Amino acid sequence: MAPRARLTAVLPPLPVMGRKPRDRRQVFDGIWWRARTGSPWRDVPKRYGPWETLYSVFRRWQIDGTWARVLEKLQVKADAAGHIEWEVSVDSTICRVHQHAAGARKKGTTIRAGRVRTAWRASRDHAVGRSRGGLTTKIHLAVDSSFQVLATAVTAGQRGDAPLFTELMNRIRVPRPGSGRPRTRPAHVLADRAYSSREIREYLRRRNIPHTIPEKRDQVRHRLRRGSSGGRPPAFDREKYKARHKIENRIGLLKQARGVATRYDKLAVRYEATIQLALIRQAL
Structure with a gap:
């Protein structure tokens, strides 16, 4: 199916x-x-219509969760087609905040947009x-x-x-096309040393999720210093860990959108x- 047809199938009608x-x-x-492009709303070309209309639709679909639902629909279709392999890598990336994104109100607020009334409490920072x-x-x-x-x-x-x-x-929550509970448990988790902690490893063991996370150097020294009471080192597959480069590639692809690589949104x-x-x- 062409991208245009796929988009039409998942987008809801425009708000009145x-x-x-x-x-x-x-x-x-x-x-x-x-x-x-990361451009201000007022600079959007006129061939797309009034910028007020574009911002209003973007804002309303954010408030009522439309963007999240559209993304979820695409995930459901990808999972049904077997495109999700469930070997999950976890990482983070830093994005610079433009000066226009600073100065938002610190207190919670209530937003009313047409017939959609959504109350949310903004984070303090x-x-x-x-x-x-x-x-x-x-x-x-x-x-x-x-x-x-x-996620x-x-x-x-x-x-x-x-x-x-x-x-x-x-x-992580991908609904199934038919009946049944959404899938929430990865088949394997890959992460770097920043996620090497006892709490994270115990959390993954409780959920019966295999993981590949290297130990931090200070954790290795502390374990060796304690001798036999330090316990065994956690299992680590070096060849398996090489697959973690895919999240780095995905971050680079995501940052091709300049509105993501540099944050211009206040909220x-x-x-x-x-x-x-x-x-x-x-x-x-």
């Missing part, structure tokens, strides 16, 4: 905004143009952190061996990787929607 509805593909292309390079945001990803992104999360740039591991794993929920949009476009 008092005008004659535009072509869904035209609106989607305009929203994607902004995410691909809006996933904007300060590090040596300035303002940064960190994207956490879970990617399978066929480059399918199964994402955004945090402030200075946040560590290990504390987000459990939440990222819990976000974390808007930035997450931009990431979902990039994943949808690349999946097509």
Whole structure:
């Protein structure tokens, strides 16, 4: 099926905004143009329609979860076709925050958009952190061996990787085409030394998920210093670990969208929607 037909099959009707509805593909292309280039909304070419319409659709579909549902539909079709291999690699990447993305309100708020009324509480920092390079945001990803992104999360740039591991794993949820519970358990997990902790290994053992995670050097020294009471080293397959390079490749592909590589959205929920949009476009 051609990408245009696949997109038409998963996109919902445009929201009613008092005008004659535009072509869904035209609106989607305009929203994607902004995410691909990182341009301000006001600079979107007029051939896509008024920028106010594009931003309004983007915002409403973020509030009611449309972008997440469209991405989920594509994941369901990919899993049914056997394209998801469930050997999952976990990692994160740092994205620079543009100065226009700073200064969002720190308190929670309630958003009302037409008939859709969604109350949400924004994170205290809006996933904007300060590090040596300035303002940064960190994207956490879970990617399978066929480059399918199964889960994402955004945090402030200075946040560590290990504390987000459990939440990222819990976000893996691919419904089945027919009846049955969604699949949430990977067949294998690959991660680098940043995820080498006792809590993560115990979490994976409880869920009966095999994993390949190298030990940190200080953990090796501490175990050897304790002698026989230090226990056995965790199993590590060096050849298996080489497959983890696929998540690095997938991060590079995701950052081809300049609206993702550099964050221009003030709110974390808007930035997450931009990431979902990039994943949808690349999946097509």
